[in-house]
Amino acid sequence: MKVVLASCAxxxxxxxxxxxxxxxxxxxxVDVVWQPWGEAVDADLVVLRTTWDYPERLDEFLAWCESVPALVNPLPVVxxxxxxxxxxxxxxxGVAVVPTAVVEPGENPDFPGGEFVVKPAIGAGSRGAGRFTDHAEARAHLEALGVxxxxxxxxxxxxxxGETAMVFFEGEYSHSFHKGPMLAQGLAESESGLYVEEKLRGIEPTERQIELADQALDVAAELLSLSRKDFLYARVDVVEGENGEPLLLELELTEPSLGLKHTSEDAxxxxSAAIRRTASR
Incomplete structure (x- = not known):
């Protein structure tokens, strides 16, 4: 069995x-190798991992994903x-989500009161995300993004x-980790150019956080006409709302960091077992 972990250059x-x-x-x-996306692949399964330069080349990335015969997560999910x-x-x-407005290029949004976040709809590693109170600065950032x-x-x-990130394999809960705050006022800074450095540690989620994660996965699977088991991996990022209840910040089904270094070796x-089952189907 040969498995490729897809990365970037x-x-x-x-x-x-x-x-x-x-x-x-x-x-x-398992015969496992790393390979940057974009190249021809010969493997029983390709697992999307650190493909974090795709936002600027999304059409090319999706075309490559379509060319891969056995991809996880699957192309419709991506x-x-x-x-x-x-x-x-x-x-x-009905999923409790951080209130979200989608702004198309050239639109003049009605910004929320107080502090707010502006980030690209297509992005990875928090690149291009900014935290603002000044509407003029936020509009300038939107114009600079151009997307x-x-x-x-x-x-x-x-x-x-901070945030709680809950990780699931084949729809079943595996482990969680804590992500410290990343956004100071202004733009998130990335030393690598690919992602903003995060402070991570293991954490145990609350029952309400798990319930929200389960709901988000169920709804996503329904929207995509899939089963939760079709998600080889999923990461559900939640934050605490004003009333203390969890809110979904992101549902990561494409290339999330899984926090494997911040949990037990059992994860x-x-x-590995999930990858082998998927590759053998």
Whole structure:
């Protein structure tokens, strides 16, 4: 069995989070290699991982994904999930989502009161995200982006409590990790050029957070006419709303960091088993 972990030219062997996974896959008898996306692939399964330069080349990326015979997560998931406008669809189906407005290029949005976030609808690693109170600065940022964007009220609880990222394999909960606040006033800064550095640590989610994650996955699967088990991996990022209840910030189904370095080795074993089951179907 040969499995390719898809990366990008800037991170040809990932960012280190999957090092333990590679060791487990090799132990489990899988011929696993890293390969930047865009190249021809000969493998039983291609797993999208650190393909984080695709936002500027989305059409090319999607065409490559379509050329891959066995891709996870599958192409319909990638097409839907690479545009964060999916949050509006989830909210319309009753999922508790951070209030989200989609702004097309050239539109003049009605910004929320207080602090708010502006970020590209198609983006990875928080690149291009900014936190504002000044409407003129936010409009200038939208103009500079020149692409479809999201506008969301900033959730002040993030400053104190950060985000909780819950990871699922084949629709089943695996583990969680905590993400510290990343956005100071102004634009998020990226040392690598691909993603904003995050402060991560393991954490146990609350029952309400798990319930919200389950609902988000169920609704996404329904929208895509799939089963939750069709998502090899999923990461559900939630924050605390003003009333203390969790709100969905993002549902990551394309290329999320899975926080494998911040949990037990059992998580890599669970993902290896899921990869082997998927590749053998």
């Amino acid at each position: 800037a991170l040809p062997e990932g960012d280190g989070d999957e090092d333990g996974l590679v060791e487990v896959l090799l132990r489990d008898g 097409r839907w999930n690479t545009d964060k406008s999916y949050l509006v669809e989830l909210a319309a189906r 479809r964007a999201l506008v969301q009220p900033y959730q002040s609880s993030v400053d104190a409590h 890599a074993s669970r993902l």
